[in-house]
Amino acid sequence: MTQRDRFEAIYDAYYPAIHQYAARRASSSDDTADVIAETFLTAWRRIGDVPEGDRALLWLYGVARRVLANQRRGESRRAVLAERLRDELAADRPVTPVDLAHVRAAFDALPERDREVLALACWEGLTGAQIARVVGGTAVAARARLHRARRRLAALLEKQAPSTTVMEDA
Structure with missing residues (x-):
């Protein structure tokens, strides 16, 4: 053979047994499919x-168990990272609330x-020459395009712009 x-x-x-094992333990059908695929990929390689x-x-149950554990560790790391990023982004917000709805x-x-x-230009901080590389074209054309857009x-x-005049009572 x-x-x-x-x-x-x-x-x-x-x-069928590995599918049931994974389906009962994974948090989604995509995760179930990933566990099955990784388990049988390991079996193929080894x-x-x-x-x-x-x-x-x-043996396959043991492999699937380790794949699930790796998935959970990855989810945990992503959750910690997402929380840290939320905190960093919240810290970067301006302290003084500004109404930018009109902008x-x-x-x-x-x-x-x-x-x-x-x-x-504004969000990514790119120059005209760098914008030209991103969108295609020359630096002169990109600078002109940026100037017209501004x-x-x-x-x-x-x-x-919100009205700054105050109506007076007559």
Whole structure:
């Protein structure tokens, strides 16, 4: 029997059991599929280590158990990282609350091309030459495009700026 034949026999015989094992322990169907795939990938790579007969199932359970443990550790690390990032982002917010709804509305009213270059310049801190590399084209064209986008944004902000005049009682 070739290694491929042996693997296929193990897969056919024990797939249902490994599927049930993983489905009962994983948090989603995607995680279940990942556990099954990783378990049988390990069996394929280490086919010489897989015991004969019914002991193969126990070996596969052990592999699946370790795959699940690795999944949980990964989820835990991602949760800790996400929490740390949330804290860092919260710390970066301005202390003084500023109503930027009119700025967001003006930005959203711009054409996509303008929003793209403004976002690259303001949010990512790119220069005209760097923007040119991202969007394609020359540095001169990118700078001109950025200049026009800034002018259009300024015009929209002027139109949408909250009124600063106070109405007096007559």
